[in-house]
Amino acid sequence: MRDISLNIEAENQESSKFDDDGQVKRTGTMFTATAHIITAVIGSGVLSLAWAIAQLGWIAGPIALLAFAVITWFTSILLADCYRSTDGTRNYTYIEVVRSHLGGLKFQLCGIAQHSNLVGSCIGYSITASISMVAMGRSYCFHKYGHEAGCHRSNNPYIMSFGAMQLVLSQIPNFHKLTMLSIVAAVMSFAYSSIGIGLSIGKIAEGGQIESGLTGVPIGKDMSSTDKMWNTYNALGNIAFAYAFSNVLVEIQDTVKSGASENRTMKNATLAGISISTIFYMLCGVLGYAAFGNDAPGNFLTGFGFYEPFWLVGLANLFIVIHLVGAYQVYCQPTFAFVEELGRKKWPESKFVTREYSIYGRFDLNLFRLVWRSSFVILTTVVAMLFPFFNDFMGLLGAASFWPLTVYFPIEMYIARAKIPRFSFTWIWMQILSGICLVISLLAAAGAIQGLIKSLGTFKPFHSVS
Template sequence: MLFVWVLQIGTMLTASAHIITAVIGSGVLSLAWAIAQLGWIAGPIALVAFSVITWFTSILLADCYRATDGTRNYTYRHVVSSYSGGLKVPLCGMAQYSILFGTTVGYSITTSISMVAIKRSNCFHKQGHEAGCHVSNNPYIMTFGVIQIILSQIPNFHKLSVLSLVAAVMSFAYSSIGLALSIAKIAEGGHVESGLTGVPIGKDMSSMDKLWNTCSALGNIAFAYTFATVLVEIQDTLKSGVPENKVMKKASLIGISISTIFYMLCGVLGYAAFGNNAPGNFLTGFGFYDPFWLVDLANLCIVIHLIGAYQVFGQPLFGFIEEWSRKKWRGSEFITREYSICGFFTLNLFRLVWRTSYVIFTTLLAMLFPFFNDVVGLLGAMAFWPLTVYFPIEMYIARSKIPKFSFTWIWMQILSGICFIISLLAAAGSIQGLVKGLQTFKPFHSVS
């Protein structure tokens, strides 16, 4: 009980766990593919660059958590309202909540892929390597949805610490298994084709396909570092009595440093193991049966991790809708009344209906659009510039009263502009991949 209490009071440990849960997510699975598109030079450079930019802007955002009068800002949107105001507030809200929504859909897709991988692995083990063992993803997407309906009744972000810590441990587990399998595959020897510029242009790769894949790869890497959407909400869980910005800066450094080490290892070793044929989900590249139990364990860890990660990204959106509803219909007992159950759990009817409806909707969308890499890339592209770069820089400039056209103002604007171009390119690559996938897919007929 003491352990659970420590987790719930809000410390650097819990903040770091939330960050690792948010950062080391399904994005790590696509990094070997991303480096295969970029090559040995641009791939690692891109990973390090995105890491440094994310760490830098997270420091800026942490300093903006409290308003100039010292009051707390409970959400990202509140921070923007304190320092920027005007049209930027609804634009920030649209960007943040769209990304949170899209991420929960993406996690539903990713979890079903891992669940199906476990099913197929056991099928191959029992029926032999020649068996097709093809399985529909839809029942597993629905299973994940049922689990999230239950977990979504957790009242708010502050109650997620234990779930988030478990998810963070799981992310380390499947990343470590992936690393071990990559090392084992490299040790086996054999010819694996790779290059300084990644997948070469040739009969199987046109120059336009190479361009689109490169853009999509940047989006995948950007998605792997996306946690700005929930940074303020994580900082708000920290207990009073200590400067939250200092604690959050340390937690961000710990979380991003650990994540980057894992990303570099998974991406680089994954590319070394598979070369230019690196799959979109590098765990699936090791086959379903060699060693089947270890791959099963890795996929099980992914499932457990994403169960928690869904809540980390969903809770800010839940909270926004519920706060808005309480202000608009103050006298409605359906919206405001909390019913105590057994003395330790509270039930709110509006929370039950709204969150259940939300999970059902994201589940249906996941069944309708089962595209992994391109969904991941598009989400990363959409979130990276506005939420990770633009708003933190603009708010820090306003808070610190940095003079326009000063040296600091100019280089911050240049950084923002470069990141904006990267986001546009990444979005274009992912949209092209989605359009290409839509030409051949059948709604609600996703089969692995």
């Protein structure tokens, strides 16, 4: 009897190490989930908000920011409810949630939309990190040689150095190992946003003639009505990109520890993450526009005017780079996991795909993971060198991800899960919301594509200079 009780006790201790799906017990909390969300939300998108508000003006700019925040929060809550299937089983990724609740063609379309956006975000982060690296050198150059000095540098070596860092970090096995990286990245996002806010306040305090308006940049000799229209659409895409994190929300929720409050924890983390992000967005966008007016640069930390104190400008851009190092990993991990799972299913007997090699007893190395992830990083690095257009690229990514991933799929899954009748009041207003967001996304995409075409007309590949 004593042996039986010991065996039962050992089995209970062993089972306590695993969750209901047999995986190692999740330990995520509201704090760690909020850190993941802030890392995903506050990224390179914050840098273009002053420019976006300059295109929209004092009225439409802040309203657009708040509207995107509320819509993202609402649909994120719907998505959090869909993490588990109706039978209680877990869905580990965004795609699995769609397959569980919608299936068929919608599942395939979601896979294309999600992974295209994740790859695009990694490319965008490579571009932004290189611009910030260059800005660090330029701020010191301006300080040493004066503001009249060109201090121009090629972006390509910095894009490659960022890619080299990601080659190493991309061997982190999965999302659950990214907690510390996300916390550091979240702290960095607060730091550089705060510095940007402080620099904006300092510039406002200096006084001077700053032109701004209720409708943003006015139509005139330097801005035709057509250009104003395209810039307005592009600005909406930039704001949409600033809130693009729904495509990793499920992966973040999969790190939260099990229990009756699992769903509530994720909803609270979503509310906290989006609220904190929106406060910083509003401060950066509004104060940035107040500081620069209609001449607000595309990237308000690397544009003209922020030359002194040079060490603070350099520090802010260093924080951006550190943050984007973590954000890149948050966004690429779902794509890594998707391809590796396909590989294991297709070649279950291949040692190249499945075998893990222990390095000094501390690190696990898998050859397929090494080759595939390294190829991914190299590809995103090369594309970033080919198309280093910050605002247009951010606008296109925002437009491409906002409606399908942030709005359409969460609404459709919630309707299917809750069995909301067609043409009921709830169904109708949800469809109206989805339709409005679709129109906004299409307009934003048109503005971004027009900007990219315009930029490509004068650009030479691999010759980007900041």
